[in-house]
Amino acid sequence: MDLGNLISIVIGAIFINNFVFAKFLGICPFMGVSKKVESSIGMGMAVAFVMTLASAITWLVYNFLLEPFGLQYLQTIMFILIIASLVQFVEMAIQKTSPNLYKALGVFLPLITTNCAVLGVAILNIQEGFNFIETIINSFAVAVGFTLALVLLAGIRERLEYADVPRPFQGVPIAFVSAGLLAMAFMGFAGMQI
Amino acid sequence: MGAIIIPILILGGVGLVMGLFLAFASKKFEVEVNPNVEKIMEVLPGINCGACGFPGCAGYAEAIALEGAEITACAPGGGSVVEAIGGIMGMTADTSGEKIVARVACQGDKTRVEKLYDFDVELKSCATAMLYFGGDKSCWHSCLGYGDCAGVCPVDAIEITEGGIAKVDEDKCVSCGKCASECPKRVINMVPQSQKVTVCCSSREKGAVARKNCSVACIGCGICQRACPVDAVHVKNNLAKIDVEKCIECGLCAIKCPTKAITNTSREIKKAEVIEEKCIGCTACGRVCPVDAIEGAVKEKHKVIEEKCIGCQLCYDKCKFNAIKINVTEKTD
Numbered sequence: 405m406d407l408g409n410l411i412s413i414v415i416g417a418i419f420i421n422n423f424v425f426a427k428f429l430g431i432c433p434f435m436g437v438s439k440k441v442e443s444s445i446g447m448g449m450a451v452a453f454v455m456t457l458a459s460a461i462t463w464l465v466y467n468f469l470l471e472p473f474g475l476q477y478l479q480t481i482m483f484i485l486i487i488a489s490l491v492q493f494v495e496m497a498i499q500k501t502s503p504n505l506y507k508a509l510g511v512f513l514p515l516i517t518t519n520c521a522v523l524g525v526a527i528l529n530i531q532e533g534f535n536f537i538e539t540i541i542n543s544f545a546v547a548v549g550f551t552l553a554l555v556l557l558a559g560i561r562e563r564l565e566y567a568d569v570p571r572p573f574q575g576v577p578i579a580f581v582s583a584g585l586l587a588m589a590f591m592g593f594a595g596m597q598i
Numbered sequence: 599m600g601a602i603i604i605p606i607l608i609l610g611g612v613g614l615v616m617g618l619f620l621a622f623a624s625k626k627f628e629v630e631v632n633p634n635v636e637k638i639m640e641v642l643p644g645i646n647c648g649a650c651g652f653p654g655c656a657g658y659a660e661a662i663a664l665e666g667a668e669i670t671a672c673a674p675g676g677g678s679v680v681e682a683i684g685g686i687m688g689m690t691a692d693t694s695g696e697k698i699v700a701r702v703a704c705q706g707d708k709t710r711v712e713k714l715y716d717f718d719v720e721l722k723s724c725a726t727a728m729l730y731f732g733g734d735k736s737c738w739h740s741c742l743g744y745g746d747c748a749g750v751c752p753v754d755a756i757e758i759t760e761g762g763i764a765k766v767d768e769d770k771c772v773s774c775g776k777c778a779s780e781c782p783k784r785v786i787n788m789v790p791q792s793q794k795v796t797v798c799c800s801s802r803e804k805g806a807v808a809r810k811n812c813s814v815a816c817i818g819c820g821i822c823q824r825a826c827p828v829d830a831v832h833v834k835n836n837l838a839k840i841d842v843e844k845c846i847e848c849g850l851c852a853i854k855c856p857t858k859a860i861t862n863t864s865r866e867i868k869k870a871e872v873i874e875e876k877c878i879g880c881t882a883c884g885r886v887c888p889v890d891a892i893e894g895a896v897k898e899k900h901k902v903i904e905e906k907c908i909g910c911q912l913c914y915d916k917c918k919f920n921a922i923k924i925n926v927t928e929k930t931d
Contacts, residue, residue, distance in 0.1 A: 465612065475605050482612060489616035496627040503629075 410541050412598040413534075417545035423521050424553035425590040430521030433512045434554060435579060443508040444558040448551025450513065452544060454494055455522055458487045459543035462526040463536060483526045491517040521550060557583055634663040634686055641682040642675060647752040649673045649774035662687065673698075674753070674772030699771040699791045700756075700778055702747075705798045705859070706740035707761025710813045723749075728782045737811035739801045741785045747777035793842045794864035795852055802835045809857065816859040822851035827888045827912055848910025850888055865929045868909025870902045876921035883913035883922060 423429045430451075437447040462483045470478055495513050499506045506513070516522060525546045529539045560582050569578050638659040646654040650671035652661050661667035662683060669683040676697070684690050717727055717734045724746040727733045733742045743762035748754075755770035756777060766777070768791050778786040785800045797816060801808045805817035818836030825831075830844035831851050838860065840851070852862040872883075872892070879897040884890075891907040894900030902913075902922075914922045 469608050469612070473604050473608065475608065478605055478609060482609065485609075485613060485616060489620055492620055493623050496623055499629050500627040 408598075410538065413538060413542050414545040415598050417542055418549040418552060419590070419593045420596050422549045422553060422590055422593075423524065423546050424550055425587040426594070427524070429524045430519050430550055433515055433519060434550075434557065435576065435583070436512050436515070437509065438554050438558040438579070439561055440508075441555060441558045441562060443505075444554040445551065446502075446505045447509055447512065448547070448554050450494055450498065450509065451516055451519070451522070451550055452547035454487070454490055454516055455525055455543045455547040455550075456540060458483075458490050458522055459526050459529055459539050460536070461486050461490070463529055463534075463539045466530055479527070479530065480523075483523055487522050487526070488517045521546070553586070556586060560586075632663050635659050637686045638662055638683055641679055641686070642672060643679065643772075645674060645752045645772070647674060647772070647774040647776065649772075649776070673774055697791045698773045698788050699768040700747075700766045700773070700775070700786050701768075701789050701796060702741055702764045702766060702786050703796065703798055703800045704739075704741040704763055704785045705814045705861070706735065706737050706812045707743075707759060707763045709761055711740055711811065712736040724782050733783070737801055737803075737808070737815065739783060739785070739799075739803070740812065741781075741783060746780050746782070747786060750776045750780045752776065790842060793840075793845065793847070795840060795845060795847050795849055795860065795862045797838045797840055797859060798861045799837065799859040802837050804836055808836065814857050814859055816855075817857055819856060821854050821856060822860060825850045825854040825888070827886075827910060846910060846912070848888070848908055848912070850908060850910065853908065866909075867927045867929055868911065869904055869907050869925045869927075870909065870911070870913050870922050871925055872900050872902055873921045873923055874899050876919050878919060878921070880919075882916050882918070886912050886916045888912065 417423075421427060424431065424434050433447060433451070438444050465482060465486065466476075466479060470476055470482065491514060494516070495506075498509070498513065525543050529542060532542075534542060557579070561579055564578055564582065573581070636659075639655060642655040642659060644655050648654065650658045650673070652658040652667070652671075658667070658672065662669055669687065669689060670680050672679050672683075713734050714731070714736055715734050717730070719726065722744050724733075724742040724744045727742050727744055732738050733740070735742065741763040743758055743764060745756075745758050745764065747764050748756040748758060752774060753770050753772050755767045755772070756764050757767070759765050764777075764786070766786075771791075773788065775788055778784075778788055783800070789796065799812075799814070799816040801812065801815045803811065803815075805819060808815035808817050816836070816838050818833050818838070820833045820838075822831045822838050823833050827848065827850065828844050828846055830841045830846070831838055832841070833839075838851070838855075840860075847862075847864065849862040849864065852858075852860040870891070872894075877894075877899045879894060879899060881894065881896055881900070884892040884894060884900060888910065889906050889908055891903045892900050892913060893903060900921075909924065911924055914924055
C-alpha cells in the first residue's frame, strides 16, 4: 500500500477534483440542504456513509459477480439497485436514531438515491481501476469534499440572510451566484499534481 | 440461452438479497408513531383545506396528539368531528355554534350589469381581470365571475351561474373561508347559514352612480334602515349592512328595498294568529306591528290581517298573555 498514492487520491478527491465544484455532480442536495450549517453537516455525514458503503459493495459486486461473467453492461442498473437499497436503509436508521436530523433533511434524504454524485463515484472507482482499499479511501474522500462544499456554501448563505441583496436575486439566485464564485475559487487547484 | 440465465440470476439474486436486508432492517429500526395520530386522522374529514391553520389533516392530527393543539379548529368537520376527537383524546369541548357559510354579496349578473370591454385573454381569471381597470364590469365592486373562488373551494361548493356570477351551495360549504380570501373584490362574506336576509350588494358608490352601473344595486337610500323595527340595518359608505346579532329576519327591509338589493331566502312563511280566548284587547301588539296587520279596538278581541302579516314575530314577543301564536308553513313555489 503506497501511502503517497493514497494521500494523492485524498487530496485529489477533496480539492482538485471536488465533485461539486469541479465535476458539478450532486448539485440538488448541495443547493437544497445548504441553508443551515447544521443540516449541511448532517447531510454530509449521511452522504459519506452511503457513498463509502455503496462504493465498497458495488466494487465487490462488479469484480466478483459482473466481471467474471462478462456482465459489465449490467453495471449501471446493478449499481442503482444497490445504492437505492442502501439509501432506504440509511433513511430508516436516521429516522430511528435522530428524528430531528430526519426532519431537517426532509425530502433530500431519499434524493441521495438519485444523487449522481453517489453513482458517479461508484462508476469512477471502476473506471480508474482502483483496488478495494483505494476505492474505500477515494469514496470517503469524495464525501468529505462534498461535505466541505456543502458547509462552505451553508456558511455563506447564512451570512447572506443579513446582506442587502437586490429583490430579483434574493433566495436561490444569489446562492447559485455564490456557488459559481466558489467553483471559480476552487479552479485554483486545477492542474495540481501531488 | 445460457447467456440470459446468468445475468437474470445475478441481477435477481442481488435484488432478492437487498430486499431481504431491507425487510430485516425495517423491523429492527421500527419507529413508534403515536397511535393517537392515526386514530385522529381517521376521524378528520381528510380534505386538507388548511382552515385549521396546520399543514393538512395529517399536520393537524399530529399537532393535537403531540403538541396539544385545540380540538375545535376543524371547520369542515364541525361538531361531530370535535366530539370524535374529544373521544380519542379524552377531552370535551363546546360544540355549540351555528354553521357559518360563504355568501356572495352580489347579484350583478349579465342581465343587470354591462361589460365595459371584451376580456379576451388566454388566462381568464378574476385576479388577472383586476389588473385591467379592476375588472370588465360596469360596477367596480361586483363579482367578476371568472371563478377564482370556485377553483380554490376544496369541496366544489361554488358554481358560476349562467349570468356569470359566483353562487355558493350552502349545504356543501364547509366554512373554510378560502373563497373569501381568494376573491380579489372581497364580495364573499362569511355569515351564519341561518341568516336568511342578506344585503346582496357590495357597491359603495353613491346612489345615482350605483343605479346606473347595476339595476339591483344598493343605492344607500336608507329606506331599509328606517323600516327595520329593531334597528339592525345601517347604511354606511352608501351600502346597507345588516347586524346579524340584532336581525329578527322579519324581511321588512327586503320588502321595502326599492332596488331589491336585499334578498330574503327564507323558505318559511310565518303568519301570526291571535288566540281569541287569551286576548284581552290591550292593543300592545297592534302598536308594535310594523305593517299594521293587527286590528282591534281596546278591550276587544284583536285579529291579524293575514295578507299584511310578514311574520316578524314582534307581536308574539310583545304579548304578555301568550295570546299570539305563529303558524309556519313552507314556501311551495
